[in-house]
Amino acid sequence: MFQENLIVGSNENVTGDYYLMHLEIGEREEETAIASAAKPGQFVQVRVHEGTAPLLRRPFTFYKARKRFFEILYKISGEGTRALCRYNKGERVDVVGPLGNGFTLVPDVDEHLLVAGGSGLASMYLLSRMCGRSPAKTVLLLGAQNKDDVPMRRSVAQDFDGLAIPIQVWTNDGSLGNTGFVTKALEKILQDAAKMRFAVYASGPIGMLRKVAELTTPFGIPTQISLEQHIACGLGVCEGCVVKTKDDSGSGYAYRKVCSDGPVFDPAIFEGYWDEIVEP
Amino acid sequence: MANLEVAIGSLTLKNPVMLASGTSGSGEELHGLLQLDRVGAVVTKTVTLEPREGHPPPRTVETASGMVNAIGLANMGADAFIAEKLPPLVATGATVIASVAGFAEEEWGELAAKMDAAEGVSAVELNLSCPNTGEEKLIAQDPAQITAAVSKARAATSKPVIAKLTPNVTDIAGPAVAAADAGADAVTVANTLQALVVDWRRKKSRLGAPQGGFSGPAVKPHILYLVNRAAAGVNIPVIASGGIMTVEDVCEYLCVGASAVQIGTATFVDPSAAMKILDKLEPLLVSLGAEKLADYVGSYA
Ligand SMILES: Cc1cc2nc3c(=O)[nH]c(=O)nc-3n(C[C@H](O)[C@H](O)[C@H](O)COP(=O)(O)OP(=O)(O)OC[C@H]3O[C@@H](n4cnc5c(N)ncnc54)[C@H](O)[C@@H]3O)c2cc1C
Ligand SMILES: Cc1cc2nc3c(=O)[nH]c(=O)nc-3n(C[C@H](O)[C@H](O)[C@H](O)COP(=O)(O)O)c2cc1C
Ligand code: FES
Numbered sequence: 001m002f003q004e005n006l007i008v009g010s011n012e013n014v015t016g017d018y019y020l021m022h023l024e025i026g027e028r029e030e031e032t033a034i035a036s037a038a039k040p041g042q043f044v045q046v047r048v049h050e051g052t053a054p055l056l057r058r059p060f061t062f063y064k065a066r067k068r069f070f071e072i073l074y075k076i077s078g079e080g081t082r083a084l085c086r087y088n089k090g091e092r093v094d095v096v097g098p099l100g101n102g103f104t105l106v107p108d109v110d111e112h113l114l115v116a117g118g119s120g121l122a123s124m125y126l127l128s129r130m131c132g133r134s135p136a137k138t139v140l141l142l143g144a145q146n147k148d149d150v151p152m153r154r155s156v157a158q159d160f161d162g163l164a165i166p167i168q169v170w171t172n173d174g175s176l177g178n179t180g181f182v183t184k185a186l187e188k189i190l191q192d193a194a195k196m197r198f199a200v201y202a203s204g205p206i207g208m209l210r211k212v213a214e215l216t217t218p219f220g221i222p223t224q225i226s227l228e229q230h231i232a233c234g235l236g237v238c239e240g241c242v243v244k245t246k247d248d249s250g251s252g253y254a255y256r257k258v259c260s261d262g263p264v265f266d267p268a269i270f271e272g273y274w275d276e277i278v279e280p
Numbered sequence: 281m282a283n284l285e286v287a288i289g290s291l292t293l294k295n296p297v298m299l300a301s302g303t304s305g306s307g308e309e310l311h312g313l314l315q316l317d318r319v320g321a322v323v324t325k326t327v328t329l330e331p332r333e334g335h336p337p338p339r340t341v342e343t344a345s346g347m348v349n350a351i352g353l354a355n356m357g358a359d360a361f362i363a364e365k366l367p368p369l370v371a372t373g374a375t376v377i378a379s380v381a382g383f384a385e386e387e388w389g390e391l392a393a394k395m396d397a398a399e400g401v402s403a404v405e406l407n408l409s410c411p412n413t414g415e416e417k418l419i420a421q422d423p424a425q426i427t428a429a430v431s432k433a434r435a436a437t438s439k440p441v442i443a444k445l446t447p448n449v450t451d452i453a454g455p456a457v458a459a460a461d462a463g464a465d466a467v468t469v470a471n472t473l474q475a476l477v478v479d480w481r482r483k484k485s486r487l488g489a490p491q492g493g494f495s496g497p498a499v500k501p502h503i504l505y506l507v508n509r510a511a512a513g514v515n516i517p518v519i520a521s522g523g524i525m526t527v528e529d530v531c532e533y534l535c536v537g538a539s540a541v542q543i544g545t546a547t548f549v550d551p552s553a554a555m556k557i558l559d560k561l562e563p564l565l566v567s568l569g570a571e572k573l574a575d576y577v578g579s580y581a
Contacts, residue, residue, distance in 0.1 A: 001313060
């Protein structure tokens with residue numbers, strides 16, 4: 001875990017409320033320790049504002065990470081993200097990371113199914129690259145309310161084009177791609193090829209994650225979901241970000257910390273507790 | 281070079297900047313972001329005799345220049361803490377102050393005895409003031425209960441005992457005097473302010489619990505007032521806790537009578553806040569003409 005004061009290389013609108021921020025190390029240094037250690041699904045705590053309002057850092061997953069830089073793909077959803085989008089090229093941003101446990105590659109499968117809802121797309125680029133290192137095929141299912149909530153534009157679209165993986169877009173109102181919930185697409189794929197060995201990785205709203213879990217866990221399909229809750233410290237010190245889960249014995253419940261036990265979890269631990277998890 | 285040492289009973293801290301309870305975990309989590317052996321002391325998350333699961337989520341809400349938390353004193357219990365969390369923290373070279381909270385009167389003695397026996401614990405802070413236990417009245421709101429809890433702990437340990445008070449009182453001097461008279465070596469002023477965060481549409485608390493504790497820079501003016509009052513009332517050191525973000529905030533507290541300070545919410549905003557403050561404190565005191573910390577403490581006219 002590191003704290004770095006990185007330089008904004010760019011901070012540009014992707015589409016609608018989505019922005020992509022490029023954070024890089026100064027010329028004289030070799031690498032950012034944060035980016036160099038980053039794994040798919042891990043996150044950074046970003047000081048979105050130097051003053052006291054907004055006060056707390058905001059968590060964002062790694063969209064892209066190389067030696068000298070990383071990028072975050074974020075959606076403006078309140079004061080903190082609005083402050084973030086005001087940063088200009090050349091300004092410095094204080095970041096702590098990499099934090100939490102990310103996705104792990106599931107071995108011995110035929111296909112990796114990546115399911116993203118809205119800003120959940122942010123973790124899918126690094127994840128796709130990781131999946132690309134295995135012989136199995138990778139497919140991305142991307143869902144959103146409408147076309148403005150699909151940040152697959154400009155450099156993000158170019159990045160995914162470069163991966164050359166099949167991408168299916170689903171919008172609830174049909175304004176882009178297929179009409180309906182992205183989990184419908186997942187259901188169909190799982191049904192049509194019942195003999196294939198899938199691994200499912202998902203990031204998005206709680207409702208979507210719950211549906212994904214219902215489609216996969218009863219059938220023993222290895223699944224990992226990335227969960228969001230309000231984060232204060234992000235370091236595992238405050239006990240603030242907990243969610244209710246099954247305990248290790250499976251007979252009772254335990255609170256687990258999203259920031260340090262997650263944010264990526266095996267959804268089986270939420271069975272029976274989904275109703276108690278609230279959208280942050 | 282100004283001497284930054286500060287005495288809390290028989291314990292001498294190398295400097296007055298501590299990490300507050302509940303905002304630095306068991307210290308170890310901050311390893312790499314902060315040199316734990318550089319801060320005056322690490323006050324660990326409050327532990328109770330039995331483990332506590334804490335309140336249902338959500339447990340934190342950000343407010344204007346502050347935050348409200350309802351963690352509910354989630355902790356693994358004193359024994360597990362001593363066995364699992366304490367040794368790695370001690371190994372970092374940190375000066376450790378263990379925070380404890382009892383419910384029944386005898387528990388304060390039992391907890392203090394456990395910390396007395398625990399190797400590497402330099403002092404005990406009694407959390408008499410957690411607003412998140414669901415009790416109607418806080419111990420620190422009742423001088424008789426303060427006397428009882430501090431006396432029990434005092435009798436059970438030869439290590440310094442610090443009483444952490446609540447700001448939710450009409451006059452902090454009463455509780456501070458009660459703690460001092462019962463044998464406390466210092467008082468910490470103060471824990472979080474009782475607070476509500478309201479979802480008016482759903483007509484409910486925005487926290488999993490009905491109420492929470494308010495902290496962060498927004499509370500500083502109020503806690504400055506309390507520290508000043510408490511320092512005027514007792515002859516033991518007053519440790520300030522409330523909204524400290526910068527070295528200037530630290531100087532404000534020292535000036536009005538605090539002998540030491542604790543960094544709480546600021547650690548969330550900047551995990552290395554305490555070190556940044558320490559880097560600046562010594563030269564700043566020198567520039568103010570102080571040869572030692574005590575020259576400046578309480579210099580407020
Ligand atoms: C591990 C993790 C990774 C994330 N990665 C991304 C990402 O890559 N791209 C992206 O667009 N968003 C991401 N989010 C969500 C993002 O952190 C929130 O949208 C952001 O904090 C909102 O802040 P705000 O001040 O703009 O909104 P406000 O609603 O004004 O925020 C008020 C408070 O609520 C918290 N909060 C609000 N929404 C969320 C949320 N969905 N999750 C967690 N806390 C929230 C804020 O941190 C803040 O404390 C992630 C969240 C987590 C927990
Ligand atoms: C999330 C959180 C958890 C806390 N837990 C404890 C605790 O367990 N014991 C305790 O004595 N104080 C606890 N506190 C209070 C802090 O130690 C500190 O006294 C208070 O937050 C005021 O200081 P600040 O404004 O610098 O944060 C907690 C505060 C926060 C924000
Ligand atoms: S946000 Fe503090 S423990 Fe997770």
